[in-house]
Amino acid sequence: MFPILKSRIHQGYRTMEFPEGVKLPEKFRGKPFLAAGSTCPENCQSCIEACPTQALIQEGKLKIDLGKCLFCPDCQEACPQNYIQYARDFSLSARKREDLILEMDTETLKKAQSLDKEMKRVLGRSLRLRQVSAGGCNACEADSNVLGTIGWDMGRFGIQFVASPRHADGILLTGPVTQNMKLALLKTYEAIPEPKLVIAVGTCAISGGLFQTHPETCSGVEGILPVDLYIPGCPPHPSSILEGLLTLLGRLV
Amino acid sequence: MTEPLLSKEIINCGSIERESIPSLSIDGLSRHLRESVQNGQRVSALFGIPSLEGEGVEIIALLADDAQGRLWISRTHLQDKRFPSLTPGCPQLHLFERELAEDFGLEPEGHPWLKPVRYPQNPLGGELNQKPASIGIQDFYRVEGEEIHEVAVGPVHAGVIEPGHFRFQCFGEEVFHLEISLGYQHRGIEQALVGGPNQKTLHYLETAAGDTTIGHGTAYCHLLEALTDTEPPLRGQVLRSLALELERLANHIGDMGALSGDVGFLPTASYCGRIRGDFLNMTALLCGNRFGRGVNMPGGVRFDLEDDSLKQLIKMVEIGKQDAKVAIELLWESASVMARFEGTGTLAEKTARQLGLVGPAARASGLSRDIRSDHPAGFYRFTHIPLSSWKTGDVFARAYVRWQEIQQSLHFILEQLHNLPKGPVDSKVSQLKPNQLAVSLVEGWRGEICHLALTDEKGHLSRYKVVDPSFHNWPGLAYSLRNQQISDFPVCNKSFNLSYCGFDL
Numbered sequence: 001m002f003p004i005l006k007s008r009i010h011q012g013y014r015t016m017e018f019p020e021g022v023k024l025p026e027k028f029r030g031k032p033f034l035a036a037g038s039t040c041p042e043n044c045q046s047c048i049e050a051c052p053t054q055a056l057i058q059e060g061k062l063k064i065d066l067g068k069c070l071f072c073p074d075c076q077e078a079c080p081q082n083y084i085q086y087a088r089d090f091s092l093s094a095r096k097r098e099d100l101i102l103e104m105d106t107e108t109l110k111k112a113q114s115l116d117k118e119m120k121r122v123l124g125r126s127l128r129l130r131q132v133s134a135g136g137c138n139a140c141e142a143d144s145n146v147l148g149t150i151g152w153d154m155g156r157f158g159i160q161f162v163a164s165p166r167h168a169d170g171i172l173l174t175g176p177v178t179q180n181m182k183l184a185l186l187k188t189y190e191a192i193p194e195p196k197l198v199i200a201v202g203t204c205a206i207s208g209g210l211f212q213t214h215p216e217t218c219s220g221v222e223g224i225l226p227v228d229l230y231i232p233g234c235p236p237h238p239s240s241i242l243e244g245l246l247t248l249l250g251r252l253v
Numbered sequence: 254m255t256e257p258l259l260s261k262e263i264i265n266c267g268s269i270e271r272e273s274i275p276s277l278s279i280d281g282l283s284r285h286l287r288e289s290v291q292n293g294q295r296v297s298a299l300f301g302i303p304s305l306e307g308e309g310v311e312i313i314a315l316l317a318d319d320a321q322g323r324l325w326i327s328r329t330h331l332q333d334k335r336f337p338s339l340t341p342g343c344p345q346l347h348l349f350e351r352e353l354a355e356d357f358g359l360e361p362e363g364h365p366w367l368k369p370v371r372y373p374q375n376p377l378g379g380e381l382n383q384k385p386a387s388i389g390i391q392d393f394y395r396v397e398g399e400e401i402h403e404v405a406v407g408p409v410h411a412g413v414i415e416p417g418h419f420r421f422q423c424f425g426e427e428v429f430h431l432e433i434s435l436g437y438q439h440r441g442i443e444q445a446l447v448g449g450p451n452q453k454t455l456h457y458l459e460t461a462a463g464d465t466t467i468g469h470g471t472a473y474c475h476l477l478e479a480l481t482d483t484e485p486p487l488r489g490q491v492l493r494s495l496a497l498e499l500e501r502l503a504n505h506i507g508d509m510g511a512l513s514g515d516v517g518f519l520p521t522a523s524y525c526g527r528i529r530g531d532f533l534n535m536t537a538l539l540c541g542n543r544f545g546r547g548v549n550m551p552g553g554v555r556f557d558l559e560d561d562s563l564k565q566l567i568k569m570v571e572i573g574k575q576d577a578k579v580a581i582e583l584l585w586e587s588a589s590v591m592a593r594f595e596g597t598g599t600l601a602e603k604t605a606r607q608l609g610l611v612g613p614a615a616r617a618s619g620l621s622r623d624i625r626s627d628h629p630a631g632f633y634r635f636t637h638i639p640l641s642s643w644k645t646g647d648v649f650a651r652a653y654v655r656w657q658e659i660q661q662s663l664h665f666i667l668e669q670l671h672n673l674p675k676g677p678v679d680s681k682v683s684q685l686k687p688n689q690l691a692v693s694l695v696e697g698w699r700g701e702i703c704h705l706a707l708t709d710e711k712g713h714l715s716r717y718k719v720v721d722p723s724f725h726n727w728p729g730l731a732y733s734l735r736n737q738q739i740s741d742f743p744v745c746n747k748s749f750n751l752s753y754c755g756f757d758l
Contacts, residue, residue: 027541137463149526
């Protein structure tokens with residue numbers, strides 16, 4: 001008993017304030033953007049060619065699809081002018097898929113809308129989620145699971161992962177939805193009582209990411225389940241996931 | 254009379270001409286593998302590749318002689334789909350042979366357990382042996398008897414973990430047999446690597462098993478450096494090994510917490526859940542990502558460690574070291590924990606050896622195998638991390654080996670951080686050499702990560718084989734459950750903590 005008490009004193013109180021207490025690493029890569037005053041040479045395609053997931057699109061202006069972005073340093077390294085930088089902001093969630101496609105230079109992500117009044121009344125103070133990994137590499141899964149540890153303690157906001165879909169209010173989906181998991185995912189969704197949410201966490205779940213053209217996957221959740229919240233990242237930082245969930249519930253003002 | 258050459262030696266992180274690999278008959282290969290394994294070697298990989306001659310399949314085998322620190326490559330050319338199975342004489346081949354059968358439509362005759370491995374939609378050999386079975390629909394091994402009952406779990410489990418199906422044959426609470434059926438995470442990574450390297454290749458390997466991003470990333474970079482005769486600068490090599498040890502620490506500490514949670518000992522479960530995050534944040538200090546995405550690149554590492562980050566990292570490691578010690582040592586003095594750990598899920602040394610187990614699970618059953626000391630590559634050639642092992646083969650042993658490794662890794666990291674060599678962190682890699690076979694072994698936190706690559710005449714990857722440590726170790730979990738209480742499954746499972754996606758690829 002005494003060693004346990006002693007250890008408890010050593011470890012101290014470790015739950016961080018959210019979002020004020022979040023400390024991001026110096027090299028954290030949020031949304032990539034073009035530095036102010038960037039004037040890309042005509043016909044320069046270096047960043048577009050370097051991108052492993054075709055997240056960069058040239059449509060008059062250079063655009064980035066955060067739903068495909070791996071937040072890797074490849075485009076930044078490829079830019080001969082060193083124009084590409086990363087924002088150090090972890091708020092990256094969106095309610096609509098098209099909101100994740102942004103102009104590279106100035107456009108910032110719109111703050112995601114919260115659920116409607118009735119849904120907030122039902123779920124706002126108590127959200128139970130069933131996590132389904134459908135081809136996820138265990139990085140998104142691990143950084144979702146970490147929200148249950150004392151550092152993040154999402155339980156204090158009334159959010160919890162549950163073992164059975166019957167006890168859940170929604171699915172937190174990770175992975176590009178492999179063909180081999182499609183049926184299990186649909187059955188899990190069916191087993192959740194109405195009203196229910198689908199939260200797509202990570203680039204794979206949103207667009208298929210690296211695996212978007214693979215016959216082994218369904219290229220993400222699109223067309224398989226209706227999505228209420230997208231949280232991009234590879235994997236998203238835990239603060240991005242928690243911020244997305246709390247925004248959805250209208251708990252962050 | 255001289256003996257015909259049975260195999261060619263290759264070094265870890267080395268490459269040889271594909272044509273120089275001795276080609277044996279299938280019987281010759283079968284005998285060679287059987288005898289080598291009987292003499293203490295083990296099979297690191299056995300895999301197929303469409304034959305250069307256009308017809309049939311070439312099978313390549315990599316044997317590891319850990320005691321001597323040597324690696325051997327052999328091959329055979331199969332014209333016929335049918336061949337006498339190698340598994341009856343060498344049980345550790347059983348999954349490799351199932352994989353061959355599934356990928357290339359081969360029929361190993363006399364294989365005792367010829368079932369699907371991943372249920373691929375798009376197998377490597379191009380054609381399916383037959384219409385693919387729906388995943389999970391297969392004949393499970395059944396124990397007959399009036400009081401026998403079957404428990405089916407998954408693919409969706411209770412916790413936040415990856416999917417897989419477990420089928421238990423139980424007599425009351427006692428498990429007679431556990432069969433593990435995977436494939437749910439199959440994303441077609443090996444198929445997609447053919448024709449590379451390209452912009453996607455490194456990312457495929459970094460996500461092969463996301464919790465082992467640095468392990469698989471390092472294995473890939475070593476392989477590319479072997480195929481281009483590149484030696485990364487020393488500072489780059491040290492930073493790479495630091496990242497690999499940080500990955501080991503985060504995962505091992507997380508496992509200690511999870512093991513405590515599974516026996517209901519909440520102090521250590523809570524502390525370690527948080528301390529694991531602290532170590533992930535140290536990795537993020539190196540590269541911006543908690544899982545080490547972007548640490549590695551062929552030729553070295555992407556990010557240097559600036560002086561103030563170095564100071565910060567040393568401080569974080571020192572604090573993490575103290576926190577981990579306080580949290581984990583509680584376990585060994587808590588009778589309620591020890592009563593649940595000791596004698597649970599025991600895997601005898603003989604079984605572990607026969608199954609060809611790797612990593613902490615193998616070392617916990619008394620086997621001495623660790624790539625860092627047996628077949629060192631990168632910075633591990635210039636340093637020595639003592640091997641951690643234990644004899645009892647139970648959950649306690651797998652936990653205790655992790656604790657020893659945590660201490661060794663912490664010691665190594667602090668030593669290197671105080672003596673970080675100066676200089677650049679990466680060097681340029683050139684075109685890949687054509688017609689080569691290269692091998693890369695890395696001791697990831699789960700054990701041996703084995704990557705093999707073959708290049709074509711243009712220097713493109715014609716085959717890339719990934720063997721995650723989980724491929725060797727899943728059968729170990731199944732065996733450890735025999736004659737155990739079914740309620741001990743979670744703690745046994747956690748004591749192995751294997752990868753689903755690393756297996757399914």
